[in-house]
Amino acid sequence: MQTRDKIWTRLFAPGPLALVVVAVVVLCGCGAAEGPATVSERAALLPGKVGPSGEVVMVVSESDWNAGIGAAVDSIFSEPVRVLPQYEPRFDVIRLDPDEFDRFWRPHRNLLVFDIEDRLDTQSPEMKVYRARFAKGQVYAEIKAKSAQSAAELLLKPQNGRMLADLLEQEESKRYAEILNLGRNAGLEKKIEEQHGLKSALPRDARLLVSSGGFAWIERSLTRMKGGRNHDVQMGIVVHRTPYAGPQDFSMDRMLQRRDSLLQDRLHGPTPGSFMTTEYRLDPRYEEVSFRGAFASKMRGLWKMEGDFMGGPWTSVAWVDEARGQLVTIDGYVYAPYFGKREYLREVESMVLSFAPAPRTKTEEIKP
Secondary structure: OEEHHHHHHHHOOOOOOOOOEEEEEEOOOOOOOOOOOOHHHHHHOOOEOEOOOOEEEEEOOHHHHHHHHHHHHHHHHOOEOOOOOOOOEOOEEEEEOHHHOOOOOOOEOEEEEEEEOOOHHHOOOEEEEEEOOOOEOOEEEEEEEOOHHHHHHHHHOOOOHHHHHHHHHHHHHHHHHHHHHHOEOHHHHHHHHHHHOEEOOOEOOOEEEEEEOOEEEEEEEEEEEEOOEEEEEEEEEEEEEEEOOOHHHHOHHHHHHHHHHHHHHHOEOOOOOOEEEEEOOOOOEEEEEEEOOEEEEEEEEEEEEEOOOOEEEEEEEEEEEOOOOEEEEEEEEEEOOOOOOHHHHHHHHHHHOOOEEOOOOOOOOOOO
């Protein structure tokens, strides 16, 4: 957790709880009597959000923070991101004193404001979540409670703190998707649709390395500076189609076997004989989800380059393309040895989740 002083320059470049109310509303400023008539019109007048991706500002006094709120916040928002090669918190948490919460901080992308005082309206602790209260694209949450202990207990209830963390995670993904839409590679997207029957949203600087036989390898290379030196960052997307045999194709073991076989055959490293594979020293994560209204599986894990010294995190989603009778797997990976991986993984995941089946044409011939 950081304090205001540490990041000032970075921003500008008791007893059983009563009924808990959690509200998600859309609010764009105050005073509805004047000005634009609709919420969307008021939102259009707001400034843009500020603050780096993955950062959450907690507006709370130091005494209330030390009285239990800090521990509750850390247990939820600073928990480690699973399946990364080193510890990285789910969010970067900053504490800000209430008397420093001024117009410069109000547009921050993610805010959680604690109103702690023993008043008539705080006897039953309450959390409300607003969208675009002071800035476009902002998530603003407020907790009212009579004591720090009561606020901490409220936050620790899964339907409150975990819900808010999940919401912020979803919003960060949406923000990456919005950024992606500002500069897309229309030519590459057209090739992927024509050759693989998939719509996608891919950045302008992405390039197609391989496309054949139900397989495509897309890569995006960046240069980032650290320690006075430039370092390469790579994000890759692997598209793979196979005939769908039945529900057993979605088992974790079957999916990992297919993945490792494909990577060994198709994704080779810079050293002769090297190839990408799954790193099993940390177990991959698997979950069944709904993706674009259909059953799908998502996985996360670590990859390594067999025969070389490379590795990083990966994420994937798989679903059945019913019109073509094929299992589609979209795999995304990150290679950033000198940097944190969390935000790069969120960015590549936004690309992975942008894929969707394109309508089948009469003349297409897409073979796995």
